[in-house]
Amino acid sequence: MGGNVLEGLRDILAGRNDLQMVQSLIGRNGEPETKCAAFRQALESFEDNSIDIALMKFCYVDFNGDTDIDRLFACYKETVTEIRSKYPRVKVIPATVPLTVHPASWKRVAKMLLGRADNGASNSKRSEFNERMRSYYAGQPVYDLAQVESTYPDGSRSSFVYGDQTAYSLISRYTADGGHLNEVGRRLAARELIRTLARTAMTNGK
Numbered sequence: 001m002g003g004n005v006l007e008g009l010r011d012i013l014a015g016r017n018d019l020q021m022v023q024s025l026i027g028r029n030g031e032p033e034t035k036c037a038a039f040r041q042a043l044e045s046f047e048d049n050s051i052d053i054a055l056m057k058f059c060y061v062d063f064n065g066d067t068d069i070d071r072l073f074a075c076y077k078e079t080v081t082e083i084r085s086k087y088p089r090v091k092v093i094p095a096t097v098p099l100t101v102h103p104a105s106w107k108r109v110a111k112m113l114l115g116r117a118d119n120g121a122s123n124s125k126r127s128e129f130n131e132r133m134r135s136y137y138a139g140q141p142v143y144d145l146a147q148v149e150s151t152y153p154d155g156s157r158s159s160f161v162y163g164d165q166t167a168y169s170l171i172s173r174y175t176a177d178g179g180h181l182n183e184v185g186r187r188l189a190a191r192e193l194i195r196t197l198a199r200t201a202m203t204n205g206k
Helices: 002-012 032-044 069-086 105-113 121-136 145-150 183-202
Strands: 053-056 091-094 159-162 165-168
Touching: 002 183, 032 053, 032 069, 053 069, 053 183, 069 091, 069 121, 091 183, 121 145, 121 159, 121 165, 145 165, 145 183
Parallel strands: 053 091
Antiparallel strands: 159 165
16 A cells, blocks of 8 residues: 555656655554554664654554554654654654545345455444544544555545444545545545645755
């Protein structure tokens, strides 16, 4: 997913060389806490003055119906706090977790019969984590990828009810496989990242 966003940036910024981007594949998918540790280690590998802005996001595969949101969000925010303290000149941008398409009801039934059902639990956990992110970092620039992915051109959002919670899902026209962004989706995600970078550059704090 991160690669999709960078592809979108390259589409939009083709021919420009005033923004240098470095992508690090950190940790292991399905083990999100390893990504927190790897993010800290990745920053240690750069010279102190070589990075202006750093961003880390989890992948949608890092979440399932059993994810402990309290524990995982504590890991994320402690990582951001530690990096901000250790590298005060680096502006760290929190990022929401990407979503997946919520299948039509008949598809969910078919998957249940095949033993492959995800009846919304994973997107529900992602949405819960994302609300924590927005609340905790309110007033600061946050790269809200999940909102981009779930917002239609008219401003309405792709949502569903899971238990007593309203959860959000990736809009199908933004993806070819239900998870990764296609050209339409990645350009939208890239434009939002550019706006977030601009807001971050204009803030004195982090």
